[in-house]
Amino acid sequence: MKFKVLSIFLVAVAFVYAQKPVDYVNPFIGTSNFGATNPGAIAPRGMASVSPFNVAVEKDAGWLSNPYVKQNTFLTGFTHVNLSGVGCPDLGVILTMPTTGNLKTNHMEYGTTYTDEVSSAGYYSVNLSKYKIKTELTATTRVGVSRYSFPAGESNILVNLGLGLTNEQGAMVKVVSNTEIEGMRTVGSFCYNSPEHAYPVYFVAKFxxxxxxxGAWKKPRKYNGVEAQWMTYNGKTRLMKGYTKEVVGDSIGAYMRYNFKQKTSVEVKIGVSYVSIENARENLEQETATKSFEDIYTETKAVWNKTLSTVEVEGGTTDDKTIFYTALYHTQIHPNTLNDFNGDYPEIATGKIGNTKGTRYTVFSLWDTYRNYHPLMSTLYPAQQSNMVNSMLSMYKENGWLPKWELNSTETFTMVGDPAPVVIADTYLRGITDFNVDEAYAAMVKGATQLNNNPLRPGIKEYWENGYLSVDGGGEGPVSSTEEYNISDFAIAQLAKTLGKKDDYKKFYNQSLSYRKLFDKKLKLMRPKNSDGSWYTPFDPYKGANFEKNVGYIEGNAWQYAFMVPHDIKGLMKLMGGKKQFVSHLDYIFDNNQFDMANEPDIAYPFLYNYSKGDEWKTQQRVQQLIKTYFTNTPAGLPGNDDTGTMSAWLVYAMMGIYPVSPTTPVYTISTPRFTSMTIHLDTTYYKNKKLVIKRTGDLDGKIKSIKLNNKVVQGYFINHQDLLNGAVLEIKMD
Amino acid sequence: MKFKVLSIFLVAVAFVYAQKPVDYVNPFIGTSNFGATNPGAIAPRGMASVSPFNVAVEKDAGWLSNPYVKQNTFLTGFTHVNLSGVGCPDLGVILTMPTTGNLKTNHMEYGTTYTDEVSSAGYYSVNLSKYKIKTELTATTRVGVSRYSFPAGESNILVNLGLGLTNEQGAMVKVVSNTEIEGMRTVGSFCYNSPEHAYPVYFVAKFxxxxxxxGAWKKPRKYNGVEAQWMTYNGKTRLMKGYTKEVVGDSIGAYMRYNFKQKTSVEVKIGVSYVSIENARENLEQETATKSFEDIYTETKAVWNKTLSTVEVEGGTTDDKTIFYTALYHTQIHPNTLNDFNGDYPEIATGKIGNTKGTRYTVFSLWDTYRNYHPLMSTLYPAQQSNMVNSMLSMYKENGWLPKWELNSTETFTMVGDPAPVVIADTYLRGITDFNVDEAYAAMVKGATQLNNNPLRPGIKEYWENGYLSVDGGGEGPVSSTEEYNISDFAIAQLAKTLGKKDDYKKFYNQSLSYRKLFDKKLKLMRPKNSDGSWYTPFDPYKGANFEKNVGYIEGNAWQYAFMVPHDIKGLMKLMGGKKQFVSHLDYIFDNNQFDMANEPDIAYPFLYNYSKGDEWKTQQRVQQLIKTYFTNTPAGLPGNDDTGTMSAWLVYAMMGIYPVSPTTPVYTISTPRFTSMTIHLDTTYYKNKKLVIKRTGDLDGKIKSIKLNNKVVQGYFINHQDLLNGAVLEIKMD
Structure with missing residues (x-):
């Protein structure tokens, strides 16, 4: 009996301290195994975030896309603009570092080991071993906030503008007063592309x-030539004590120095902006003014809790809740806010400063996110999704083209395909229509049909002429690109149909099936072709896994792209020779290590068994197995790059028991809900009901016995988006 | 008869085209033989100047202190802030370059040979051979103005912020619009000193x-490490077309591009400021507004003519007039204006922005200029001299110390001695008293007596204890420094006497004779001593000529410093053993190649014969010989570095026939006037008479037979400053 009382007590404690969604967030998930997330502090969709930076040693030794790796041990500061879950290095700059004793500016000298890391939504703290300084971080949308608790004695706060994750160089810094530093840092050339579009991020730091x-410091380029003999300072770091003018250079910084009689905390607020130092200062003033670290964290935590409470869950383990809410948290980082508090933002391509009344979003990793992320936003956060579509349309107005992989108003042209039409059409078809759909339609048709000087669709001419991109046609990953363009054309067709454009519908729908020309009936796989129509030989369908470079595919092999025609699964099934062959193929992929959970092309595959009546239990089994294998409450608890929330969106859907298996076919396919009950609070601006409840009765590992929507039995494993969201209760009974 | 008519006609033409002082200026004088002047366009005491830059090839190969060398042939642009006649590299930045055809940003590629150089006061023009572009330059005080006459076709104007004369690196540039570029460039570490005080110069360019x-360009630092393999752009110049954000870095620039249907001129105005971009813009607006190149040049030329017309000459050859007015022109370049049009200027040491109602002057090369330059300014331009003293006192207020070698509000601590008291006391003793003399006196006493942490007088403790700096005492050039401190202490003594501070007078006067302790009676020369009082051995009095490093002396040897106690020539004569030995020593110096016309310590020596009755003819002879040898109407027509006008001031005085042989003894010694008549228009704010006329009758190469001031015979070869300037006519009759 004693034991039972105790366990009730423990449950009660857990209830008190971890009852709210925000309390389940573990930002360390994804900070190892190339998840590329970071445990730093951020507000939902924040422009600023503060991340510990512990990759200084390995930075130049490889392709490193994140400011933090859990297993590293040498911390050199805290960066104030960061990307989360991406596959290329950028940002990771405006680095601060508290130290004690003599001033040192070389990060290899001042860096330290650390202990006692704590991270939650909007908060991070760590103890710096060398200095006995406790550092705590929080953030508002545009301001990173730190609290450094120094021991008595000499102390320093560095603002290091040399070190950063980006490979761009160049910064300016100016000490404004003994409580303020301002400056800028050049960032850009994401994925080693478009260095000519490198751009500034501005900041104002208040102490x-x-x-x-x-003062400031500068380590200039080492001077060669005869003159260097007179330069005793050649290539050495200069400390510029009391200096209040602009310092520019590649390796520069500024510092504040103190001598504390007793333990003292210093709070540092850093406002950022992509427009100007003045705007960075205004962002700082407007968002943090006289607020303390505590005030700010309390507010940010409350905002996080409100955001995450869109979905409330019951049942499941603490780990289940943790991976679920952390995934939901990770979906609320990117796309993030680009505009300043006053609405200003840098336009794409024009060089002008635009102004927006809503939010101008940035960081659109669309090749990843079109597949499930944006449908999830349409489901859970339709106002955000609407705003994102409007941001994409603003980009079109500015740039003449919809975005592909947009980052801080630069088009990085990362990855292949033309994903923007899928996102926009899918949004519209899910009933989120508060954007200029005619303009959107014109934009997508332009990208899909302009044959010359089309930056979105390389190889477009042969695509329209022959239906596919050829190996010798110059386009990248010709099979992958053909499939991507097909998906995009299907999206345009669906929107055309809705808008009553019948001819367009036919044209784009027909084109969306052109992948069939690449289907090799012998192999029962898509296979690269030469421009003369012959098959590319020799061909190895296994080549290309694990990001190996290969002819035909982008980041995958023929197996991983075998089913990537979500809009024509039934057509594909026919091509393959029917249900049996289709399922056998699917099984082959899963059972022979050809499924890649870490990358997007095949992430919908576990749900495809639902297209084969009688095999739906395999979807249920595979999905639960994948969750168990790849998604855990550990730093390695993401399968790979989070891809700005795409992997997390997969998990959120998979745990909800629904999946948008074919974007722009606004339908969810059903698998096992992870929780016994989930309440989704719907945005009544877009949806009729206030909430949708998804219930599971019976064993998680069982097979689905019945599906009821508002007490009506659902035939099959597909439910229309509107039916689901206007239904009130989805009940899934397990065997 | 025909011939005679023609020659009258020629004279008439010469009269029409070259009658005014401004027309005699040949800015090519000093552009070779290390004169370090440049032929660019500048207004009197301009902050901005525009100089052709043709030293890109040799810049890093040696110690090069000027942006232009006459015999060079490869021009890479036009720089907008420049130093004239100095011995160390700095400034020479904000470089523009017009080109045609494809845009090239590497100066080794776009550089060109050139022809048809023309230079006059406030104007320079050249034809760029490769491009057939005529470039013309002019300037106002704070704005450099260029007119590029392009042939039809593609044309470019580069603003290159990478290349420069300074060894500092780092710049920012931003294209504001299709007619405006703004930015900043880091300069500093003059004479390879104080790199930690490197500072920005701001600019705004209007087209x-x-x-x-x-667009802009940037050539980033080459990246090392594994990551570089993905950076196809590593270390390459990036062209950023249409880019309108800030670009920072060491090797950057911006450009404007045109395609002209016909020959077209573009005028470029570049306002500069040491305070801010906003002030640079205001300087540009206020000084040039809507004025054309022609308007501006006309005005600047008129200002030059007015300035130079302070002295009007008759007689002498065209070359005589040319070297005279060019020398006078060279005295009106530095010290130059530091403050912006609105009065703002960067204070020295405080990091603050000050504001002045008068002119804040900068570039005080006082080790050079105290000897004759500032007395000349007191004679000819007393309002300027007063303003310069007030600028020096402002520096004292800001910095706590009088300047030594001040450059754009940085104290470069170049050279030795403590020259500011000499300049200030000399000014006061010449009757220019409109400054706070009590404060000035306190400032000089502080510099002369503060024993600890005294940046102006290294070795001050042993100087006051033993009367001299010792070889092992740590001070630089101990004999030179002792002599310099003596001269300074004499200056303080003279001012003390005038202010009625008798005790101070005695103290400083006594100390001013302490050099005598270094007089080796055997050698009859000053000689370095050890701190124990013993002579430094082995000692070679010839070592140290031609800037050879040596123990005891700075930029000179024992012979060149043998007479550098101008305040105690009679005492020195006694030490040497009387008149005969004194003159024999002087002769030895001149006849045995120990006189260095190219450096300051001995430049008064030719006038010292006047201290020996009966030997004055030697002064007359030596001075005329030196003028003939070293000062010519050629690029090599200065003996060496102009030293911010010191060499030119020597020439002006020498040609006027008067020389301020001992600063702070307000007396001129007489030699042969070069012209038959000179009219010096006096500033009646400071002097009673409107003008002083100096007349010479008889042969230039003859000996002086009589000297009359206002018809009264002058006994000896010395005339008091007040007597001379309040006299109306000085008549010198030659044998």
């Missing part, structure tokens, strides 16, 4: 305690 | 014709 000494 | 295309 809660006036420095007793301040 | 008279809107560019059809514009």
């Amino acid at each position: 809660s305690k006036p420095a007793e000494e301040f | 008279s014709k809107p560019a059809e295309e514009f």
Whole structure:
């Protein structure tokens, strides 16, 4: 009996301390195994975030896309603009570092090991071993906030603008007063592309305690030539004590110095902006003004809790809740806010400063996110999704083209395909229609049909002429690109149909099936073709897994792209020779290590068994197995790059028991809900009901016995988007 | 008869075209033989100047202190802030370059040979051979103005912020519109000193014709490490077409591009400021507004003519007039204006922005200029001299110390000694008293007596204890420094006497004779001593000529410093053993190649014969010989570095026939006037008479037979400053 009382007590404690969604967020998930997330502090969709930076040692030794790796041990500061879950290095700059004792500016000298890391939504803290400084981080949308608790004695706060994750160089810094530093840092060339579009991020840093000494430092380029003999300072770091003018260069920084009589906390607020130092200052003032670290964290935590409470769950383990809410948290990082508090933002391509009344979103990794992320936003956060579509349309207005992989108003042209039409059409077809659909339609048709100087669709001419991109046609990953263009053309067709454009519908729908020309009936797989129509030989359908370079495919092999025609699964099934062959193929992929959970092309595959009556239990089994294998409450708890929330969106859907298996076919396919009950609070601006409840009765590992929507039995495993969201209760009974 | 008519006609032409002082200026004088002047366009005491830059090839190969060398042939642009006649590299930045055809940003590629150089006061023009572009330059005080006459076709104007004379690196540039570029460039570490005080110069460039295309470029540091394999752009120049954000880095620039249907001129105005971009823009607006190149040049030329017309000459050859007015022109370049049009200027040491109602002057090369330059300014331009003293006192207020070698509000601590008291006391003793003399006196006493942490007088403790700096005492050039401190202490003594501070007078006067302790009676020369009082051995009095490093002396040897106690020539004569030995020593120096016309310590020596009755003819002879040898109407027509006008001031005085042989003894010593008549228009704010006329009758190469001031015979070869300037006519009759 004693034991039972105790366990009730423990449950009660857990209830008190971890009852709210926000309390289940574990930002360490994804900080190892190339998840590329970071445990730093951020507000939902924040422009600013503060991440510990512990990759200085390995940064130049490889392709590193994140400021933090859990298993690393050498911390060199905290960066104030960061990307989460991406596959290329950029940002990771405006680095601060508290130290004690003599001033050191070389990160290899001042870096330290650390202990006692704590991270939750909007908060991170760590103890710096060398200095006995506790560092705590929080953030508002545009301001990173730090609290450094120093021991008594000499202390320093560095603002290091040399070190960063980006490979761009160049910064400016100016000490404004003994409580303020302003400056800018050049970032860009994401994925080693478009270095000519590298751009500035501006900042203003305010310190809660006036420095007793301040200054800047600069380590200039080493000078060669005869003159260097007179330059005793050649290539050495210069400390510029009391300096208050602009310092520019590649390896520069500024510092504040103190001598504390007793333990003292200093709060540092850093406002950022992609427009100007003035705007960075205004962002700082408007969002944090006289608020303390505590005030700010309390507010940010509350905002996080409100955001995450869109979905409330019951049942499931603490780990289930943790991976679920952390995934939901990861879907609320990118796309993020680009505009300043006053609405200003840098336009794409024009060089002008635009102004927006809503939010101008940025970081659109559309090749990833069109598949499930944006449908999820349409389901859970339709106002955000609407705003994102409007941001994409603004980009079109500015740039003349819809975005492909947009980052801070630069088009990085990363990855292949033309995913924007899928996102926009899918949004519209899910009933989120508060954007200019005619303009959107014109934009997508332009991208899909302009044959010359089309930056979105390389190889477009042969695509329209022959139906596919050829190996020798110059386009990248010709099979992958053909499939991507097909998906996009299907999206345009669906929207055309809805808008009553029958001819367009036919044209784009027909084109969306052109992948069939690449189907090799012998192999029962898509296979690259030469421009003369012959098959590319020799061909190895296994080549291309694990990001191996290969002819035909982008980041995958023939198996991983075998089913990537979600809009024509039934057609594909026929091509393959029917249900049996289709399922056998699917099984082959899963059972022979050809399924890649870490990348997007095949992530819908576990749900495809639902297209084969009688095999739906395999979807249920595969999905639960994949969750168990790849998604855990550990730093390695993501299968790979989170891809700006795409992997997390997969998990959220998979745990909800529904999946948008074919974007622009606004239908969900059903698998096992992870929780016994989930309440989704719907946005009544877009949906009729206030909430949707998804219930599971019976064993998680069982097979689905029945599906009821509002007490009516659902035939099959597909439910229309509107039916689901206007239904009130989805009940799934397990065997 | 025909011949005679023609020659009268020629004279008439010469009269029409070259009658005014401004027309005699040949800015090519000093552009070879290390004169370090440049032929660019500048207004009197301009902050901005525009100089052709033709030293890109040799820049890093040696110690090069000027943006232009006459015999060079490869021009890579036009720089907008420049130093004239100095011995160390700095400034020479904000470089523009017009080109045609494809855009090239590497100066080794776009550089060109050139022809048809023309230079006059406030104007320079050249034809760029490769491009057939005529470039013309002019300037106002704070704005450099260029007119590029392009042939039809593609044309470019580069603003290159990478290349420069300074060894500092780092710049920012931003294209504001198709007619405007703004930015900043880091300069500093003059004489390879104080790199930690490197500072920005800001600019705004306005183009008279809107560019059809514009952009920026950046050549980043080459990236090492594994990551570089993905950076196809590693270390390459990036062209950023249409880019309108800030670009920062070491090797950057911006460009405007045109395609002209016909020959077209573009005027470019570049306002500069040491305070801010906003001030640079205001300087540009206020000084040039809507004025054309022609308007501006006409005005600047008129200002030059007015300035130079302070002295009007008759007689002498055209070359005589040319070297005279060019020398006078060279005295009106530095010290130059530091403050913006609105009065703002960067204070020294405080990091603050000050504001002045008068002119804040900068570039005080006081080790050079105290000897004759500032007395000349007191004679000819007393309002300027007063303003310069007030600028020096402002520096004292800001910095706590009088300047030593001040450059754009940085103290470069170049050279030795403590020259500011000499300049200030000399000014006061010449009757220019409109400054706070009490404060000035306190400032000089502080510099002369503060024993600890005294940046002006290294070795001050042993100087006051033993009367001299010792070889092992740590001070630089101990004999030179002792002599310099003596001269300075004499200056303080003279001012103390005038202010009625008798005790101070005695103290400083006594100390001013302490050099005598270094007089080796055997050698009859000053000689370095050890701190124990023993002579430094082995000692070679010839070592140290031609800037050879040596123990005891700075930029000179024992012979060149043998007479550098101008305040105690009679005492020195006694030490040497009397008149005969004194003159024999002087002769030895001149006859045995120990006189260095190219450096300051001995430049008064030719006038010292006047201290020996009966030997004055030697002064007359030596001075005329030196003028003939070293000062010519050729690029090599200065003996060496102009030293911010010091060499030119020597020439002006020498040609006027008067020389301020001992600063702070307000006396001129007499030699042969070069012209038969000179009219010096006096500033009646400071002097009673409107003008002083100096007349010479008889042969230039003859000996002086009589000297009359206002018809009264002058006994000896010395005339008091007040007597001379309040006299109306000085008549010198030659044998």
